[in-house]
Amino acid sequence: MKFLIILPLYYILACLTVPFVTTLFMPREKERETLSTENNATISVFNHVNKTTENMSMEDYLTGVVAAEMPAAFELEALKAQAVAARTYTMYKSSSTDHEADVCTDYNHCQAYLTDEEMHTNWGSDYDFYFAKIKDAVYSTQGEFLTYNNEPIMAVFHSMGGGYTQNSSDVWQAQLPYLVSVPSPGEEEAVNYKSSLSVTFEEFCAKVKEKYPGAKIESFLDVSQPALTQSGHVKSLLIGGVTITGSEIRSMFNLRSTRFALNFEGDNVTFNVTGYGHGVGMSQYGANAMAKEGKTYKDILSHYYQGVAFSE
Ligand SMILES: [Zn+2]
Incomplete structure (x- = not known):
């Protein structure tokens, strides 16, 4: 009985509080004047x-x-x-x-x-x-x-694109005219230009199902070859009937970039990753390689x- 009385009270309280709490976390869009770049600004x-x-x-x-x-x-x-x-x-x-x-x-x-x-x-x-x-x-x-x-x-900007930078639309929704895929040579001198991560197939499945409970994975055969972007980064993978973007895979497995190949061997799944970062805009290691060549x-x-x- 007590429970029956308290429950509607909780409901009313929640209805009153939620809109207030929500507004606390809403971004406040502000229009500002462009910052001055004059001296002493x-x-x-x-x-x-x-x-x-x-x-x-x-x-x-x-x-x-x-x-x-x-x-x-x-x-x-x-x-x-x-x-x-x-x-x-x-x-x-x-x-x-x-x-x-x-x-x-x-x-x-x-x-x-x-x-x-x-x-x-x-x-x-x-x-x-x-x-x-x-x-x-x-x-x-x-x-x-x-x-x-x-x-x-x-x-x-990002650390290294893995040989090519990405179109902005490959990573985010909008395609900006100046954020287009370009070659990014010379990055391979960087430490950790290539990295790898191995997990067991069981761990791989658990991670995927944690986020996509609808994915039906029984074996390696349920994981497709990756679809690639123009720059060669992973656009998406079909796993157990569910399409998962390269960015989501990167985030799920904490990979250094979306430029990866998948290798199945024995009971293990290995991600062989090239580059570091989202791959859009200036590659810092690519910039350093250009500078070493005498570019301004x-x-x-x-x-x-x-x-x-x-x-x-
Ligand atoms: Zn900020």
Whole structure:
């Protein structure tokens, strides 16, 4: 009896609370003016670790971003390309974010960022040398950003594409005219350019069924050959009658990229993976390889973001 009275109360309470709670998690779309790239322009940066917001100059912010996003030992022209890509992405991202600050330090949402203390920890006795090098990359390109139709582009980047970058529509829904698949040679020098992961067939099935309970997998024969994108990354696989995208497989098995081949041997399933990251936009290891060949940061950016203009 008591249960019968309490249940409707819970129901009413839930009806009243859910819309309120839901709005707490809804992104607040904001229209902002495009960030200024003039000297001394400041931006607000939300530190997602200590939950504080700090105002700083665009150059100080970009120094922390380049330090976090690209190895400081890379060629200067590659670091300059990274600085321009990061400045452009900052402008793109800040124009409509779901947090109060212009940008945040969460790489899953905006871009990674190292504080001065973290740079000291990472670089140790090389701090002075690397800090000066990254400052050089940021200041020698000060104010420069990339545009398409006079708008800052979505200048996404990744570690290495595995020989080719991807079309944006291969990974996300929209096809942006400047995010098209291009060759990305020279990445193979990177450590972990190729990686592999083995699981038992039982583990493989369990992972798939956890997310797709409808998949009927009895044997290796229920797993199709992958359908590939133009760049050779896995677009999708048919597993036990269910189509699963390469990106979903990557996320389920924590693979370094969607450029993988599947190998069945004995009771094991092995993913042989090439590259690292989503594969769209600038490849950082590809950028470094171009720089080593004597290419400039403008050559690098024009290659990985096709048809864009340089603006200041
Ligand atoms: Zn953010």
